[in-house]
Amino acid sequence: MSSFRELGLPAWLAEQAQQLGIGRPTPVQAACIPPILQGRDCMGCAKTGSGKTAAFVLPILQKLSEEPYGIFCLVVTPTRELAYQIAEQFRVLGKPLGLKDCIIVGGMDMVAQALELSHKPHVVVATPGRLADHLRSSNTFSLRKIKFLVLDEADRLLEQDCADFTKDLEVILGAVPATRQTLLFSATLTDTLKELKSLAMNKPFFWESQAEVRTVDELVQHYLLVPEKVKDAYLVHLIQTFQDEHEDWSIIIFTSTCKNCQILTMMLRRFNFPSVALHSMMKQKQRFAALARFKSSVFKILIATDVASRGLDIPTVQVVINYNTPGLPKIYIHRVGRTARAGRHGLAITLVTQYDIHLVHAIEQQIKTKLQEFSVEERAVLRILTQVNVTRRECEIKLEATDFDEKKEINKRKQMILEGKDPELEAKRKAELAKIKKKNKQFRARVQQTLQEKKQHQLKRKLQKKAQPQQRQVAKEK
Numbered sequence: 001m002s003s004f005r006e007l008g009l010p011a012w013l014a015e016q017a018q019q020l021g022i023g024r025p026t027p028v029q030a031a032c033i034p035p036i037l038q039g040r041d042c043m044g045c046a047k048t049g050s051g052k053t054a055a056f057v058l059p060i061l062q063k064l065s066e067e068p069y070g071i072f073c074l075v076v077t078p079t080r081e082l083a084y085q086i087a088e089q090f091r092v093l094g095k096p097l098g099l100k101d102c103i104i105v106g107g108m109d110m111v112a113q114a115l116e117l118s119h120k121p122h123v124v125v126a127t128p129g130r131l132a133d134h135l136r137s138s139n140t141f142s143l144r145k146i147k148f149l150v151l152d153e154a155d156r157l158l159e160q161d162c163a164d165f166t167k168d169l170e171v172i173l174g175a176v177p178a179t180r181q182t183l184l185f186s187a188t189l190t191d192t193l194k195e196l197k198s199l200a201m202n203k204p205f206f207w208e209s210q211a212e213v214r215t216v217d218e219l220v221q222h223y224l225l226v227p228e229k230v231k232d233a234y235l236v237h238l239i240q241t242f243q244d245e246h247e248d249w250s251i252i253i254f255t256s257t258c259k260n261c262q263i264l265t266m267m268l269r270r271f272n273f274p275s276v277a278l279h280s281m282m283k284q285k286q287r288f289a290a291l292a293r294f295k296s297s298v299f300k301i302l303i304a305t306d307v308a309s310r311g312l313d314i315p316t317v318q319v320v321i322n323y324n325t326p327g328l329p330k331i332y333i334h335r336v337g338r339t340a341r342a343g344r345h346g347l348a349i350t351l352v353t354q355y356d357i358h359l360v361h362a363i364e365q366q367i368k369t370k371l372q373e374f375s376v377e378e379r380a381v382l383r384i385l386t387q388v389n390v391t392r393r394e395c396e397i398k399l400e401a402t403d404f405d406e407k408k409e410i411n412k413r414k415q416m417i418l419e420g421k422d423p424e425l426e427a428k429r430k431a432e433l434a435k436i437k438k439k440n441k442q443f444r445a446r447v448q449q450t451l452q453e454k455k456q457h458q459l460k461r462k463l464q465k466k467a468q469p470q471q472r473q474v475a476k477e478k
C-alpha cells in the first residue's frame with residue numbers, strides 16, 4: 001500500500017499524521033485522498049472505524065495550506081459530540097498551520113458562537129439545526145466563499161427520521177457556493193445514494209469498500225435470546241461476568257429511549273457498576289461531561305441512545321450490548337461499530353426477544369454474516385432475577401417522581417416551537433392521524449374476517465360436494 005506522501009500529501013502533514021499513529025493510509029484514505037486533491041467531489045463508503053475522518057481532513061488541510069483563508073471549509077455532522085470529535089482531528093492534524101476552528105452545535109451559547117463565526121475560522125464544524133439558526137438570524141458571517149463542504153454521516157443527514165435535518169440542510173445548501181467541492185462519507189451510504197449524487201455534482205468520485213461483509217472481521221457478533229421480562233437480569237449478569245473476567249473493560253449499552261437509558265443507568269449504579277448515561281434529554285454540558293468521563297475510564301459503562309451510535313471513536317470500548325434489537329440494519333452497523341475500531345478486536349451482543357427474531361434476520365441479511373448464539377448460565381440469571389426486577393421497579397418509581405415524562409413533553413413542545421410548528425395543532429393532527437389509523441386497522445380486520453369466513457364457507461361447500469357422491473353410493477349399496 002502507498003504512503004501518504006505517495007498519495008500527494010506534503011511531508012509536514014504526513015509527519016503530523018504519523019505522530020498521531022496514522023502511519024500508513026487505510027484503503028478508504030488511499031482511494032479518496034488523490035481524487036480530493038485533484039479537486040473532485042467524493043463519496044466514500046467504508047466500514048466503521050476505517051479512518052474516514054482523516055480521509056477528508058488530510059486533503060482539506062493540504063488545500064488550506066496552499067490558500068489559507070477563512071471560512072475555507074464547512075463540515076456538517078448529525079450529532080454534537082461528533083462535531084467536537086471532528087474539530088479535534090482538524091485541530092491536531094492542522095496544528096502546524098495554526099488552524100482556527102469553530103464548533104457550532106445546539107445546547108451551547110449562541111452569542112459566543114456568532115462572535116467566533118465573525119472571526120472567520122478556517123474550518124466550521126456544525127450540526128445542521130444550530131448552523132441553520134445562525135444563517136437565518138445573523139449576517140456577521142458568510143459561507144459564500146467556502147471551498148469544501150463535508151457531510152459526515154451523510155446518509156443520516158438526509159434521512160427523514162425523528163430528527164429531520166432536511167429543512168436545515170436546505171438553508172445551509174442555499175448559503176454555500178455552487179462551485180464548492182463536496183465530500184460525503186458514511187459506513188452506510190447506499191440507501192441514500194440517489195439524493196447524495198444530486199449534492200455532489202463535480203465529477204463525483206464514488207468509493208465503496210469491496211468486502212461483502214459489512215462489519216469488520218475483528219468484531220465477534222452474538223445474539224442472546226431472552227424473554228422480555230428478564231432482560232434486565234441477563235444484562236446485569238453479562239456485565240458482572242465481564243467485570244469478573246476482565247481487568248480492563250469498557251462497555252457501551254444501547255437502548256432505544258431516553259427514559260430506559262436513564263432507568264438502566266440508575267439500576268446499574270444500584271448494583272455498583274460504574275455507569276453513566278448519554279441521551280438527548282440531558283443538558284449539553286452533562287452530555288460532554290458524561291462522554292469525557294467514559295473516555296477517561298472513570299466510568300466503565302456508557303448507557304446511550306442512538307445519539308451515540310454514529311461516529312464516536314473511543315478506542316477502549318471492547319463490548320457493545322444492544323439492549324434492544326435495532327429496528328434497522330444500518331443502526332445495528334453503526335452501533336456495533338463503536339467497538340473493534342482501527343484493527344482492534346471487539347465483541348457485540350444483541351439481546352433478542354421472541355418478537356425481534358425477524359429483525360435479526362434482516363440484520364444478518366444486510367451485513368452478510370450470521371450472528372452466533374451467546375450462551376449464558378441460566379441458573380445464575382435466575383438467582384438474581386427477583387432482586388434485579390425489584391431494583392428496576394424502584395428506579396422507575398424514583399424517576400417518575402422527577403417528572404421525567406413531563407420534562408420530555410416540554411422539550412418536545414419547545415422543539416416544535418423552534419421549528420415553527422404549533423404544538424396544539426400538531427397534537428390535534430397526531431390525534432386525527434391516530435384515529436384514521438385505528439379506523440383503517442378496524443376496516444382491514446373486518447375485511448380479513450369476511451375473507452376468512454368466505455374461505456371457510458367455500459371450503460365447507462367443497463367438502464360437502466365431495467361427500468355427496470360417496471353418500472349417494474352408500475345409499476345405493478344399502
Ligand SMILES: Nc1ncnc2c1ncn2[C@@H]1O[C@H](COP(=O)(O)OP(=O)(O)OP(=O)(O)O)[C@@H](O)[C@H]1O
Nearest residue numbers: 022024025026048049050051052053187311313342
Ligand atoms: N491510517 C491510519 N492508521 C492507523 N489508525 C488510523 C488511520 N486513520 C485513522 N486511524 C484511527 O482510526 C480510528 C477510527 O477512525 P475514524 O473515526 O475516522 O473512523 P470512521 O471510518 O469515521 O468510523 P465511523 O464510521 O464509525 O465514523 C481513529 O482513532 C483514527 O485516529
